[in-house]
Amino acid sequence: DAGVIQSPRHEVTEMGQEVTLRCKPISGHNSLFWYRQTMMRGLELLIYFNNNVPIDDSGMPEDRFSAKMPNASFSTLKIQPSEPRDSAVYFCASSQRRNQPQHFGDGTRLSIL
Amino acid sequence: QQQVKQSPQSLIVQKGGISIINCAYENTAFDYFPWYQQFPGKGPALLIAIRPDVSEKKEGRFTISFNKSAKQFSLHIMDSQPGDSATYFCAASNDMRFGAGTRLTVKP
Numbered sequence: 001d002a003g004v005i006q007s008p009r010h011e012v013t014e015m016g017q018e019v020t021l022r023c024k025p026i027s028g029h030n031s032l033f034w035y036r037q038t039m040m041r042g043l044e045l046l047i048y049f050n051n052n053v054p055i056d057d058s059g060m061p062e063d064r065f066s067a068k069m070p071n072a073s074f075s076t077l078k079i080q081p082s083e084p085r086d087s088a089v090y091f092c093a094s095s096q097r098r099n100q101p102q103h104f105g106d107g108t109r110l111s112i113l
Numbered sequence: 114q115q116q117v118k119q120s121p122q123s124l125i126v127q128k129g130g131i132s133i134i135n136c137a138y139e140n141t142a143f144d145y146f147p148w149y150q151q152f153p154g155k156g157p158a159l160l161i162a163i164r165p166d167v168s169e170k171k172e173g174r175f176t177i178s179f180n181k182s183a184k185q186f187s188l189h190i191m192d193s194q195p196g197d198s199a200t201y202f203c204a205a206s207n208d209m210r211f212g213a214g215t216r217l218t219v220k221p
Contacts, residue, residue, distance in 0.1 A: 004156075033209060043157070043202060043211040091156050099145040099206045104156030 002026070006092050006105035014113050018080040021108045024073055025094030033102060034067055034077050035091040043091075049075065050098065082112045116140060117205050119212025126219050132190040134215045136203035139184065145206035148177065148188045150199050151214075157202055161188070193219045 005024040013019055025032050034046040047057040052069045060067070064083070069075040079086055089109050093102040118137045126132045138146075144165055149157035163170045163177040163186065170177045176189040190197055198219050203212040 035211075042213040045209055045211070048209070093156070098209075101147060101159040101162065102149075102157075102209065104149075104158065106154070106156050 004092055004094055004103050004105035006090075006108050008108055009106065010109045010111075012111045012113065013082060015083055016081045017112075018078065019082045019086075019110060019112075021077040021090050021092075021110070023075045023077070023092030023105060025075070025092070026103055027073065029094035029096050029103070030072075031095045031098050031100075032069060032075050033093045033095075034075070035093065037089045037091060037107070038087075046077070048098075084112045086110065087112050116210045117203055117212045119203050119215060121215060122213065123216045124218070126193045126217065128193065128195060128219055128221050130193050130219075132188075132193045132197070132217055132219070134188045134201055134203070134217070135185065136187065136205075136212050137183075137185045138205045140205070141184065143205040146177070146179065146186050147204050148175075149202045149204065149211075151202065152199050160201070190217075193217075195219045195221050 007022045030051050032049040035043050036046055037043045046059045047067045048055050049069045065079055067077045089107045091104050091107045093104040095102045116139050120135050147162035148160045150160045151157040161172050161175045161177055163179050165181050168179050174191045179186045201215045
């Protein structure tokens with residue numbers, strides 16, 4: 001069965017550009033998480049959705065970051081405008097419910113020049 | 114944001130040895146404690162998890178020990194193998210905050 005699918009796998013863009021990361025969770029999973037991973041800060045939870053509704057966005061760094069989940073099979077994380085310090089690997093994960101095992105995608109490696 | 118403290122940051126173990134990674138949490142409401150394993154270029158993958166109603170859970174060479182009163186839990190990897198070389202993360206609900214990670218290297 002298909003796991004969590006993220007796209008693109010790699011993104012290189014210039015500072016100031018808009019970046020959109022995409023995620024397709026596992027079918028039937030009701031919880032979706034966006035994480036950011038860097039060497040300095042480790043794996044940080046950015047936002048968590050339950051049944052397509054944002055529940056906790058306290059980890060979103062600033063207003064330049066936004067996330068949506070228009071339906072149960074798709075979510076986006078947008079950065080506008082992007083900055084070099086946003087360079088990181090962004091992971092999407094889904095689970096059946098909140099306190100259930102999370103299944104991670106392979107991540108999007110984002111480089112902002 | 115770090116509500117889960119993980120140590121050590123890195124660990125080098127000889128093949129066949131025991132690897133031990135520790136985590137401490139703050140919120141007594143947490144009720145799910147997973148460990149994830151991450152290889153380079155991949156997302157973390159669930160290794161083993163425990164709930165606070167038991168003090169130990171074993172799956173093959175991997176064991177979680179849980180101390181509710183001390184708010185600590187640890188991962189033990191018995192008979193460590195070079196293929197276990199990866200980064201390990203502990204996590205705790207309800208927030209699913211992850212520890213900082215431990216880079217494990219198992220030397221042949």
